[in-house]
Amino acid sequence: MATIAAGSLLQNPMLSSSRCGANLSLKPVYSLDCSRNRKLLYSGGAFFSNSTSCRKNIHVVKASSTGTASIDTSSFDDVLYKDIFPVNRIEKVEGKISIRLDQPKDQLQWRLTVGCNLSGKWILHWGVSYVDDTYSEWDQPPKDMWPHGSIPIKDYAIETPMKKPSEDDEFHEVRIDFNPSSAVEAIHFVLRDEETGAWYQHKGRDFKVPLADYLEDDGDMIQEKTGTLPDSSDGDDQNSGNESNDSTNENMQLEEFYEEHPIVKEVSVGNLISVAVRKSPDAGNIALNLETDIPGDVVVHWGVCRDDAKTWEVPAVPYPPETVSFRNKALRTLLEPTGNGSRALFTLDEKLVGFVFVLKLSDNTWVSFQGDDFYVPLSGASGVMGEHGQSGSESEGISSEVHTDVIISEIRSLVSGLNSEKRLKIKVKEAQESILNEIEKLAAEAYSIFRSSTPTYPEDGDLDADDAEPGLNISSGTGSGFEILIQGFNWESHKSGRWYMELKEKASEISSLGFTVIWLPPPTESVSPEGYMPKDLYNLNSRYGTIDELKGLVKSLHAVGLKVLGDVVLNHRCAQYQNQNGVWNIFGGRLNWDDRAVVGDDPHFQGRGNKSSGDNFHAAPNIDHSQEFVRKDLIEWLCWLREEIGYNGWRLDFVRGFWGGYVKDYLEASEPYFAVGEYWDSLSYTYGEMDHNQDAHRQRIVDWINATNGTAGAFDVTTKGILHSVLERCEYRRLSDQKGKPPGVVGWWPSRAVTFIENHDTGSTQGHWRFPGGKEMQGYAYILTHPGTPAVFYDHIISNLRSEIGAFISLRNRNKIHCRSIVEIVKAERDVYAAIIDDRVAMKIGPGYYEPPNGRRRWSSALEGYDYKVWEACS
Amino acid sequence: MEVSVMSSSQAKICKTELGLRDLRSCFGRNNDQNKIFSRRPNTVSFDSQISRLRKAGLRFTVKAVDSEPILEAKSSTSSKSLDRSRLFVGLPLDVVSDGTTFNHARAISAGLKALKLLGVEGVELPVWWGVVENEEMGKYNWSGYLAVAEMVQKAGLKLHVSLCFHASSEPKIQLPKWVMKIAESQSSIFFTDRSGQHYQGCLSLAVDNLAVLDGKTPIQVYQDFCESFKAEFSPFIGSTIKGISMGLGPDGELRYPSHHKPARSGTIAGVGEFQCYDTNMLNLLKQHAEANGNPLWGLGGPHDAPTYDQPPISNNFFKDHGGSWESSYGNFFLSWYSSQLVSHGNRLLSLASSIFGDSKVDVYGKVPLMHSWYKTRAHPSELTAGFYNTASRDGYEAVAEMFARNSCKIILPGMDLSDEQQPHNSLSSPESLLAQIQTTCNKHEVEIAGQNLASGAPGGLEQIKKNMLGENPIDLFTYQRMGAHFFSPEHFPWFTEFVRSLNQPELHPDDLPSEEVQAIESVQTSSDPNIHLQTA
Numbered sequence A: 001m002a003t004i005a006a007g008s009l010l011q012n013p014m015l016s017s018s019r020c021g022a023n024l025s026l027k028p029v030y031s032l033d034c035s036r037n038r039k040l041l042y043s044g045g046a047f048f049s050n051s052t053s054c055r056k057n058i059h060v061v062k063a064s065s066t067g068t069a070s071i072d073t074s075s076f077d078d079v080l081y082k083d084i085f086p087v088n089r090i091e092k093v094e095g096k097i098s099i100r101l102d103q104p105k106d107q108l109q110w111r112l113t114v115g116c117n118l119s120g121k122w123i124l125h126w127g128v129s130y131v132d133d134t135y136s137e138w139d140q141p142p143k144d145m146w147p148h149g150s151i152p153i154k155d156y157a158i159e160t161p162m163k164k165p166s167e168d169d170e171f172h173e174v175r176i177d178f179n180p181s182s183a184v185e186a187i188h189f190v191l192r193d194e195e196t197g198a199w200y201q202h203k204g205r206d207f208k209v210p211l212a213d214y215l216e217d218d219g220d221m222i223q224e225k226t227g228t229l230p231d232s233s234d235g236d237d238q239n240s241g242n243e244s245n246d247s248t249n250e251n252m253q254l255e256e257f258y259e260e261h262p263i264v265k266e267v268s269v270g271n272l273i274s275v276a277v278r279k280s281p282d283a284g285n286i287a288l289n290l291e292t293d294i295p296g297d298v299v300v301h302w303g304v305c306r307d308d309a310k311t312w313e314v315p316a317v318p319y320p321p322e323t324v325s326f327r328n329k330a331l332r333t334l335l336e337p338t339g340n341g342s343r344a345l346f347t348l349d350e351k352l353v354g355f356v357f358v359l360k361l362s363d364n365t366w367v368s369f370q371g372d373d374f375y376v377p378l379s380g381a382s383g384v385m386g387e388h389g390q391s392g393s394e395s396e397g398i399s400s401e402v403h404t405d406v407i408i409s410e411i412r413s414l415v416s417g418l419n420s421e422k423r424l425k426i427k428v429k430e431a432q433e434s435i436l437n438e439i440e441k442l443a444a445e446a447y448s449i450f451r452s453s454t455p456t457y458p459e460d461g462d463l464d465a466d467d468a469e470p471g472l473n474i475s476s477g478t479g480s481g482f483e484i485l486i487q488g489f490n491w492e493s494h495k496s497g498r499w500y501m502e503l504k505e506k507a508s509e510i511s512s513l514g515f516t517v518i519w520l521p522p523p524t525e526s527v528s529p530e531g532y533m534p535k536d537l538y539n540l541n542s543r544y545g546t547i548d549e550l551k552g553l554v555k556s557l558h559a560v561g562l563k564v565l566g567d568v569v570l571n572h573r574c575a576q577y578q579n580q581n582g583v584w585n586i587f588g589g590r591l592n593w594d595d596r597a598v599v600g601d602d603p604h605f606q607g608r609g610n611k612s613s614g615d616n617f618h619a620a621p622n623i624d625h626s627q628e629f630v631r632k633d634l635i636e637w638l639c640w641l642r643e644e645i646g647y648n649g650w651r652l653d654f655v656r657g658f659w660g661g662y663v664k665d666y667l668e669a670s671e672p673y674f675a676v677g678e679y680w681d682s683l684s685y686t687y688g689e690m691d692h693n694q695d696a697h698r699q700r701i702v703d704w705i706n707a708t709n710g711t712a713g714a715f716d717v718t719t720k721g722i723l724h725s726v727l728e729r730c731e732y733r734r735l736s737d738q739k740g741k742p743p744g745v746v747g748w749w750p751s752r753a754v755t756f757i758e759n760h761d762t763g764s765t766q767g768h769w770r771f772p773g774g775k776e777m778q779g780y781a782y783i784l785t786h787p788g789t790p791a792v793f794y795d796h797i798i799s800n801l802r803s804e805i806g807a808f809i810s811l812r813n814r815n816k817i818h819c820r821s822i823v824e825i826v827k828a829e830r831d832v833y834a835a836i837i838d839d840r841v842a843m844k845i846g847p848g849y850y851e852p853p854n855g856r857r858r859w860s861s862a863l864e865g866y867d868y869k870v871w872e873a874c875s
Numbered sequence B: 001m002e003v004s005v006m007s008s009s010q011a012k013i014c015k016t017e018l019g020l021r022d023l024r025s026c027f028g029r030n031n032d033q034n035k036i037f038s039r040r041p042n043t044v045s046f047d048s049q050i051s052r053l054r055k056a057g058l059r060f061t062v063k064a065v066d067s068e069p070i071l072e073a074k075s076s077t078s079s080k081s082l083d084r085s086r087l088f089v090g091l092p093l094d095v096v097s098d099g100t101t102f103n104h105a106r107a108i109s110a111g112l113k114a115l116k117l118l119g120v121e122g123v124e125l126p127v128w129w130g131v132v133e134n135e136e137m138g139k140y141n142w143s144g145y146l147a148v149a150e151m152v153q154k155a156g157l158k159l160h161v162s163l164c165f166h167a168s169s170e171p172k173i174q175l176p177k178w179v180m181k182i183a184e185s186q187s188s189i190f191f192t193d194r195s196g197q198h199y200q201g202c203l204s205l206a207v208d209n210l211a212v213l214d215g216k217t218p219i220q221v222y223q224d225f226c227e228s229f230k231a232e233f234s235p236f237i238g239s240t241i242k243g244i245s246m247g248l249g250p251d252g253e254l255r256y257p258s259h260h261k262p263a264r265s266g267t268i269a270g271v272g273e274f275q276c277y278d279t280n281m282l283n284l285l286k287q288h289a290e291a292n293g294n295p296l297w298g299l300g301g302p303h304d305a306p307t308y309d310q311p312p313i314s315n316n317f318f319k320d321h322g323g324s325w326e327s328s329y330g331n332f333f334l335s336w337y338s339s340q341l342v343s344h345g346n347r348l349l350s351l352a353s354s355i356f357g358d359s360k361v362d363v364y365g366k367v368p369l370m371h372s373w374y375k376t377r378a379h380p381s382e383l384t385a386g387f388y389n390t391a392s393r394d395g396y397e398a399v400a401e402m403f404a405r406n407s408c409k410i411i412l413p414g415m416d417l418s419d420e421q422q423p424h425n426s427l428s429s430p431e432s433l434l435a436q437i438q439t440t441c442n443k444h445e446v447e448i449a450g451q452n453l454a455s456g457a458p459g460g461l462e463q464i465k466k467n468m469l470g471e472n473p474i475d476l477f478t479y480q481r482m483g484a485h486f487f488s489p490e491h492f493p494w495f496t497e498f499v500r501s502l503n504q505p506e507l508h509p510d511d512l513p514s515e516e517v518q519a520i521e522s523v524q525t526s527s528d529p530n531i532h533l534q535t536a
Helices: A015-021 A034-040 A236-246 A380-394 A399-416 A418-453 A456-470 A498-513 A546-560 A628-644 A660-670 A695-707 A717-729 A777-782 A802-814 B009-019 B022-026 B033-067 B071-075 B104-119 B142-153 B179-184 B220-232 B279-291 B330-355 B380-385 B396-405 B429-443 B460-469 B492-502 B514-521 B529-535
Strands: A001-006 A079-102 A109-117 A122-130 A152-153 A155-161 A171-176 A182-193 A200-202 A208-211 A256-277 A285-292 A298-305 A324-325 A330-334 A334-339 A341-349 A354-363 A368-371 A374-377 A486-487 A517-519 A563-568 A583-585 A651-652 A676-678 A714-715 A753-756 A790-793 A823-828 A833-837 A841-847 A859-865 A866-875 B003-005 B086-091 B122-128 B158-164 B190-192 B199-204 B239-246 B361-365 B409-412 B448-451 B476-478
Touching: A015 B396, A034 A456, A079 A208, A079 A368, A109 A182, A122 A171, A122 A841, A155 A171, A171 A330, A200 A208, A200 A256, A208 A676, A256 A374, A285 A354, A298 A341, A334 A498, A341 A841, A399 A456, A418 A695, A418 A714, A418 B492, A486 A753, A546 A563, A563 A628, A563 A676, A563 A841, A628 A660, A651 A660, A660 A676, A660 A695, A695 A714, A717 A753, A717 A777, A753 A777, A777 A790, A777 A802, A777 A841, A777 A859, A790 A802, A802 A859, B003 B142, B003 B158, B104 B142, B104 B492, B142 B158, B158 B220, B179 B199, B220 B330, B279 B330, B330 B361, B330 B380, B396 B429, B409 B429, B448 B460, B460 B476, B460 B492
Parallel strands: A001 A368, A486 A517, A486 A790, A517 A563, A563 A651, A651 A676, A676 A714, A714 A753, A753 A790, B086 B122, B086 B476, B122 B158, B158 B239, B239 B361, B361 B409, B409 B448, B448 B476
Antiparallel strands: A001 A079, A079 A109, A079 A256, A109 A171, A122 A155, A122 A182, A152 A155, A182 A200, A182 A208, A200 B003, A256 A285, A285 A341, A298 A330, A298 A354, A324 A330, A334 A341, A354 A368, A354 A374, A823 A833, A833 A841, A841 A866, A859 A866, B190 B199
8 A cells, every 4th residue: 555645746737838837836846936825815806817927747657548527617717715635646557578589580699589568767787697507697798799778787697788779769679789609608687777777587487598498497587488598397407418519500599589577667657636726606605626637436535624723523514425434534535536636625614724634545555745635725714824935935945945934834833734744654654764874974074174174173082071071971983082992813713623712822922012992803604714705604613713612702701801892793694494486595593584684785695684784795695774663683693692692882894885874773782882884885986006095095985984873983994005105105195184183094093093003804824905014113103193083903913023012002001092192283284294192202204304393392212113213291 | 377576565675675775765766656656654653653743742832821821922933832832953063153154063963863853942152242243333243144054944943042141161252352351441331249250251340330431331232232142143033033031141041259169069059259349349349238227337248258169057147146247337238239239130131131022032141050059048049140039938029020121031050950959068059059049930920941950960850851741741842962972872862851851641542433543553544745845
């Protein structure tokens, strides 16, 4: 069931311009329209007709089964009020998708023609599978197959718009020419209608046109009924035997075929409801005529209002025929059919103030007026009229429009009776979410601009003051502000099978180095030994050790004063079972989700969920966080981990894959002491050289933090990237942005930036983006003296850097440098960068010269090494 | 064989897209009518949310009207009962700092949209004397403020303008340059304390009617300023601009600058000092004393008053028992000192109401909440600030009467303060003082609008809510103030929650049949076009 709104987009195409005058209430949705309220302006039997603009919007999809009701145009002499409400309904239109495979005459090329006879803006979304691809996944077709106008979609599909062979034809088609000798095994496609955004599949799967005859395991491809292709039941043995021949023996198996599939499309159809109020022959009464061209049975739920409170009341008799009382709150009247629609005539007491109604259609859908009841003012509405006289006389231009609009919506609110209050109540839950999202987004935007245009950061100062105040306990996931993180594993840690035990022995050593938080590897059962391809979330026996060993480790870490972060992979999850099509998207274990938990826009995994709210990770089914059951289960899991294992917080894997607002839900529910997300995307480069200004990059990270409502920090990938350039190219001036602040996330939102120079992906044995060799200590000299929360990589503390890093950590702790410390950049030149932090610590990196001035402070050298030096202020 | 529609639930698609945060682009590229239809569910939310907020607003309006029927009838704005304001948010103090430049315009633009969606009624715009008429007398530069007003109007928000005839220390906005130049040779235009220190944040009330500004009196200069404002902003006044606050003294408030420095939060403020030592004040005092037959009383202020940061007991004047404030000299001095302030307020407010009285705007003046030492008998902070309000005398009678006479409304800051959050042993009571002023104002049928002192103070929002929805509901509240902190994740979510909670109590569920409930759940409605424009 659906409810339909009136007063909006599509005006009836048959509305002629001569009707504009009578059509004052038509309200184009995307414009401010002050004419709307004029329906309330009536006097002495005439109605105003000074609307100047009449928008005629011809609907592209013609309603096949509906005509326009003949709207009463009889003399207006006695008309007290007249209005026409446009209405949109969803109607199902049936059509066909046709698929033809043939070989045009005199050509070597074969042609696949896909057509559709419904109107729409059709797009063929397609890809191919290659003969050597055993997973039969989607791939981009070879370039020579691309019809004109195709655009690539990620790296596994292309989209080709379907064209009409002639203008006035409803038929759309697309032709794909190909050479059957290529290695393409099959063409996969789905149809999309850009107008509605709807996707059309074949029995819940992709359409598949096999071009080579082997590797058919499901017998469910289209056109098997034609029997022109080799029978798929031939089996695999024969196919594998033929494999070598397939690419050379062209046309051998390919046969022409043509078939059609029925398709149902939902289109919106414009209808009208016309209301006219006239004097009635009976004294003291007025007659209200309600007429519509909506086909089928139409039931009007109606009531009257006696005052401005506009609550629904049941009037006294007479009622029109076919009227029944509905719970003593409203009346239900079935409209009488006319030639092309239906109507009813209501006789009402002229003392009434208004007439309110909604419609219920034969298919159980409701028609309302922009979410509220339709409201027809009756004679008693003179009080309202005065108001509008005033607003109408007010200045022209936006101001009056805005003003008018406010009044309109207020009247609309007034109109709502019990009925719409109930409706609001129900809508609110769903509605709040989206409106709050928009508000949060705007606020985040305002915030980031305000921040960057504010020379100082009073809000951080304020916060510190606030933090000191009792009673203000905001769980921001940032710990005490004095945290120093260690990543407690590398890419090889799973190899021994007893990592938890090994780490346990090092607990006190790690703590004594001055770390306060340790990040442990992902604990769940995983398809890959490192843990990042989780399967059963509640099975915590992994290559790092058993659940009991994990608990023991966490206990030991707590005992030496370390907080423990669990590495949680929320973006994707590996399935345990295949669906009926052999795709791995059914989960097992305690969270035995089905394919509704998988995002719907990654064809590899055929999820039935919504589109992903972020980027897709292609190696495993991406979880659809928009599903409430998924969120509920994940929250439960996180709380369980907190409780059962004793984790204090989270390191969140691949958070680019889903919207930060969900993270906010997870963190608010699991209340971590500290949380940090991995939002890793590429920095900006121009001609292979990294741009000095990485504001866009850090903005994306800050946006994500904002989306989480600041409940989590994020790894400062920007700072790492900039340090790479600085150290590789000796360009230390990059370490100051245009405003003289640190150029990474730490310059914008220090309390949420987790600075690091290396992790298990960038370094270790993977080395995806390794920090410049031999210059690690300059990196640490930077992040361990600067605001933000620094994270040290495990490999570095088991290397010869260990004592130097230890010295920096104790310097940081000794000088109480925290995540919101104030940096004053005193030098950012080609070969040297120097800064003073909190007026207590001075540091420089780079080969160039710098000594802090002994003016208001006296400085003494504290640490010195290759291309770095640090001083402390003497107290 | 049949073909199924894969994504039958359009609502879901849209939700996901919201997740993707491309709502903007989604609206932006929707030129095609059909496409709009498919996005419809998005628009539902705005409509229902906004109308819900408005609905709540209306409910309170009715309440307020009931309690003050006479005033409502007197008011010149007739359509008030429909669009009565609820919540305003102050724009940054330095939104315009040099006359022409609109600072933080992009941030404010986004911020306004967020506020509009949230259901906030409007914003407060501080308009500085020292910005508009900075270079020379009579030369006004309104362009920056006009740009702000236009943006606010486009956002569909209302505007409350505060005319600031005072200076600001943070951000630094001084009195006009030409005024400061005059002051170099004529420092007596400023308030002066016992030790001869001048307060440069506003002109002394004693010069109101003296031609100290190049042949003009400050009142004349203020009047010219207001008239120029009225002329320039006439397209906005009454439609977008719904209220104007007249600057009355330090920080715009009707008071003496009895505390030169604001007290650090969490510390106990001293009693402050009397500010009657500039030549003109002393002259007035002298005349008054002679007319009263006590010429010796006219030589200066009380000799036994403590200094700024001292507590009341450190000298005789404010002592609970036997303090000079209760002597006949005390009464003489305090009556004179407070009546000077009320007269000053009267001069400015009658000026403002004569200029703006014919426009559809409400005129406001700000009265401070001098709450420290309220629990002592003498109420020293109020006395030094110019309010002769003690345990035995209601000093707000005269003030409320003066506001009533000029048909002006009072803005009271400090609605975020609660007794509980005051420093221990401070003998301060913002809540009792607020209640007292409210009672007195109710008596005189003067409406009170609220303001907060600090944003982010613990418990502040709860206290504001209590005040807004309590026994004396506040129909207009201005929340201070927009800026980085306001939109920060540390603050904004709390503010959002606050605004939403103002609209409680929730709607009562009624007993529609479940069949209908289901139908309604997937309701699609059209939108408020106003909101559309904003998100487009």
